[in-house]
Amino acid sequence: MAAASRADTIVVDPVEIHLHVGQSLDAEQLKVTARNSSGEIVNEFAPVFVLASPIASFNGVEFRGRSVGGADLYVEALPSAPPSVRPRPRPSTRVR
Numbered sequence: 001m002a003a004a005s006r007a008d009t010i011v012v013d014p015v016e017i018h019l020h021v022g023q024s025l026d027a028e029q030l031k032v033t034a035r036n037s038s039g040e041i042v043n044e045f046a047p048v049f050v051l052a053s054p055i056a057s058f059n060g061v062e063f064r065g066r067s068v069g070g071a072d073l074y075v076e077a078l079p080s081a082p083p084s085v086r087p088r089p090r091p092s093t094r095v096r
Contacts, residue, residue, distance in 0.1 A: 019065035
């Protein structure tokens with residue numbers, strides 16, 4: 001069974017990031033832990049970072065401040081079902 005399908009909760013530390021315009025943060029500096037419904041850590045969990053904002057960007061390696069303002073970063077589980085199949089809701093955590 002894929003790690004993403006076993007994830008029930010995603011914990012991200014830190015829960016808030018502040019970047020100035022032009023400043024960057026390596027994604028590896030975020031500690032992302034997935035837990036199953038029993039609270040046990042899900043090993044081999046690979047998070048998906050969703051950042052849909054012109055305020056900041058993510059290039060797959062680092063986050064970068066682009067302009068003044070606020071943006072929400074969502075940390076989610078990679079979908080385990082093909083797009084044609086309606087998957088169960090995925091756990092998601094918002095980082096401000």
